[in-house]
Amino acid sequence: MNAASTIATIDPIRVSVIDNRLDAICREIGLTMLRTSRSPIFSEARDFVTGIFDRDLRLVAQTAYIPVLMGALPYAIRSIAATFADDIREGDVFILNDPYRGNNHPPDITIAKPVFWQGQIEFWSVSKGHHADVGGSGVAGYNPGARSIWEECIRIPPAKLYAAGQLNRALLDTILLNVHLPFLVEGDLHCQVGAVTIGERNLQALLGKYGPQLLQAAIGQIFAAAERQMRAVIRGLPNGEFSGARCIDHDGINKDQMITVRVTLRIEDEAITFDFSASDPQAVGYVNSTLPNTASSAFLALFMSVGSGVRCNEGSLRALRVLAPPGSIVNANEPAPVTGCTIAAAQAIIEAVWLALAEAVPEQVDACWARWCAPATMGFNPRTGRFFGDIHFMSKGGAGAAYGFDGWDHLGTVICAGGLRSPDPELHELVTPYTVLQYEFRPDSAGAGQWRGGMGTIYRWRVDADNIAAANFGGGNRPETAPFGLAGGKAAPPHELYLRKGDQIIDVDTESFYSLAAGDIFEIYQSGGGGYGDPRRRPVESVRDDVLDGLVSVERARLDYGVSIDPDTLAVDAAETAQLRHPAGGSPR
């Protein structure tokens, strides 16, 4: 084969050098976004991904601060390239948000710039990020009452935001006229265009140095290396079929009906098929997943467990296949609403894949992480005289415990894999009409285990302005959707959320709207992570340390861990502990 012979002539040293360069360029696109964005969702929470594609639209490198976006870029870029086939010019910048034209979900706007070299497209420099608002009748893009995509957002098909370097003012104005927070959206679109332009500049420098042919050949080698890595990982797993199922709390419309994601992993030598065929049909409300989001979630589940350390590019994805039947919750048909897919659906998909993997290799899988459950809010801030929009990213749950160590505290949700930076509460109070009342760990929020889940948080704030719209989303509010434990570890308790209006206490549900007024207090009690292993195997000293630190109560120490601690002296009663842990004098259960 011709291609193979070219590849064989490339020096492996050069390939490593080019691989490092491409990663560095991708990181720089991301850093630019991080430093220049307006919306706290980009700059504080880092809810975006950057990538580089080659001329054949293959994913070469990416930096996924929010990893659930990792598998979504290829669909978007293919859609843009297909739409404009012969009409792609130097200086064009493309935009896309429509989930039925290749995007994952509407708030994540894709910006892509073709990189030309001597008149030919050689690369694409791409960024995708979650905007503060995309219009519709929801809050910051979240509309739990939506029954169709038209109620969710302005739909942007693949389009040229810049044509040959000229801004398409009419398109930009159309977008800005259709969103509630044009000030933030305009700033962040500029930030994305600036970032992909930095990427273009660097890729052109790389092309100048090595030339397109050598780069293409090196990229072929990089893909081959990633594919070998992934196939080696899969070879280490037992062949067979493994299944898992997890529920989405509900779709915002039929609030008493859980929706199930079912997956069967077929592991065959060096390949994995994620078969979601047995999942529930698509829902009326906006928790439906799109194919890009489903694929992305499945890949993330793998890269966070057995595939940790494998490069994520075209090569490693070759070993993976996703089956998601159209019309199901994991691949909804137009015009179903889908905005909730990156959270509600993605969490259930990842958890189901982990349950399946845990059947095969439990020691390589974390116990369940706490789901996201907090609102997006939007309104006018009289303190600054400006409109604001924000998602309450301070409120994070714990990560699941793993074989060998306790879960990370305050790290969730799993779709972010620890990349979601909590905003600074002081900067938050400067921008929003809120006063934070409490923000600390929630005692007894973690699942018990030989290794304990990470701690969840309590996050409470007072509202200082009227007419604030809130859309609460995520899930994890019922025992069935609370974080599961693994290998004998216990589940964590579900989230609890309340809205206090004077003497009235309202139970806050997921996928629901609330209206906030001055004096209201919003309270979130987040789950910790699930535990791993039998809690009675946790060293007594570690249990006592958790009690001394106020993370585990004396009651739970006794009930969950079988450790008897005197509530006044905090001394361990060794005799009673032995009896609690080994009731029949035998080994732990």
Added chain:
Amino acid sequence: MGLRVGVDVGGTFTDFLVVDDQGNAQIYKTSTTPRDPSLGFFRGLDKAARHRGLSLDELLGQVDTVVHGTTITTNAALTGDGAVTGFITTNGFRDLLNMRRGLKDRQFDRYAPPLPLVPRRRIRVVGERVLASGEVLVPLNEADVRAAATFFREQQVEAVAVSLLWSFRNPAHETRIREILEQELPGIYVSLSTEILPQIRVYERHSTTALNAYVGPVLTRYLRRLQEELERRRYSGALLIMQSNGGVMSPQLAERFASNTLLSGPAGAPMAGIFYGGTHGFRNLITIDMGGTSFDVALIRDAEPAVTTEGGLGGHRIATPILDIHSIGAGGGSIAWIDSGGMLDVGPKSAGAEPGPACYGRGGTQPTVTDAQYILGYLDPALFEQGELDFDAAAAARVIQERIAGPLGMDVVSAAAGVYEIINNKMAAALGVVSVQRGYDPREFVLVVAGGAGPIHAAPIARELGIPLILIPRASSVFCAAGMLISDLKHDYVRTCAREFDRIDLGEVAALYREMAAEARTTLLTERVPPARIELRRSADLRYVGQFNEVEVSVPGDGEVDSATLAQMAAAFHQRHDALYGYSMSGAPVELINLRLTGIGRVDQPHQERYALGPADASAARRGNRRAWFDGGFVEAPVYDGLALVPGHHVAGPAIVVQPTTTVVVPPDFELLCDEFRNYLMYPRGRNPDELCRALR
């Protein structure tokens, strides 16, 4: 003027540089004594004294300044060996310190969470709450403070950090807590966030303050022991401590602001770069320092090192200004390895000092950069023997064959050349981070090289980035100690003043600058800086309204800011934003976040003796040939004795210049000149060094 001594305590060696008033310098090294670094300190001074035929006390009688760089705080923070620390914060916000903003660095790796700096049981909350306006929502509950003090006494706490929400807007509660702690726990070390970092962003403030308390008692004990011993030996000169911001401070200040030493280890190098660059009138420099495990890069523009507030250590944030030194895991000990996909990579894992590279003969089984350097003929085994190492040439070839060449199907030399090329590229990319990524063109900078092994890699790095001139000081291997000797006293102050530009109260800004200026002057005067040598610099952190990150711009004038100054600041901001991030939005509203002031007390710069340039012929320094790898093959490269090279001597590549602690590799497309200060200039073949120097001034 008497002798000046720089003492730089490193992980393995403590470096000493003794300079007289003629600029004559002697270099000494002793082994670092980690348990009590003051032992190594005095042992090295003793060595210097004996070399001059003096007793230690006699030597100290001739010294008027000792500048000391210590890593005692750094080690304490990294090994968890700091003071037993308590932390007091606002009720309802107990865990912001340990939440660390909920980030995990390596997102896809599965590893245990970091241990907290202060365990939760020693984090005590007190009733109080100040609002963004500075107004008190909940008054301080003093009983809570006393209860915390009682608990800390039981726990034998040695230091307490106090950091409350919005305290920088109204420091009354923190101040009162200190008073109570001093009553309840006399003599205890207390750090207030309003003193350490009175600035918005609560986690950053918490973490910096907690680190200060955590290492404060450790540094205090060490410095007092050192000063007692110096006093006992009737030393009457000054003792100055190196800081992370590239300045020095008195021991009294160091005790209070101990966290300012946490990242001081590499801070001497950029300062040395400024000094050596200054001998030629160069003001735009990139300094590199290659050690055993890491490679540090810093950019200097207009003779000022770049500064950042985004530092961190061991997973904890340090938000005070520090020199912006970009560090990557690339050094002589960096391990070359092949990943599961079959791709060659180098670092960031290092073989460290023990067992070290395979060729050190201490049982190292991993191929390292040093092993590759040896295979390529760049290292002289004879130098290792002086260093008490059993040089094992066969081991270098064996591990590269087994781990790299064999699996990749190439020969040992090509594999070694590959390791060399990959590490050079990684280092060049690190230079790109501080230059191109910060909006600067590296071709306008001079590369200044430190570290014994740095000059082996300097030419390929410069070639990669198009840097036209390399300056290699002869004291390259004790570069940091040299930098300390020329560092000024330097103190940074900050005040948060979050206002949109059109709502700025000029009177408030001026008052805050006056307040910081007074504080800076008082501090420098107590450090015995003559008023004429005090210099104050002002800057401000700006951003577009609604952004969450700031860009620092300098503030012209004396702090009495008027609307014209504001316009200048805004213009500078748009320009800098464009250079950094590829766009700016002139006309868009800008907001002020922080005001900053740096107080500087100038110290005397050492004299550098200038020699006349003699003839170019360097054959008198020639020491035969060595087989070395250049341009894809081995050649017989001339070897020169660096100590025998004199000003004016010229060496054309390929060549190798050997000194006891440094090796310079001159590739075929480069030339080297011994300059009038007996340092080396290296530049692309055929270029005229005088013209290059003129162009880069």
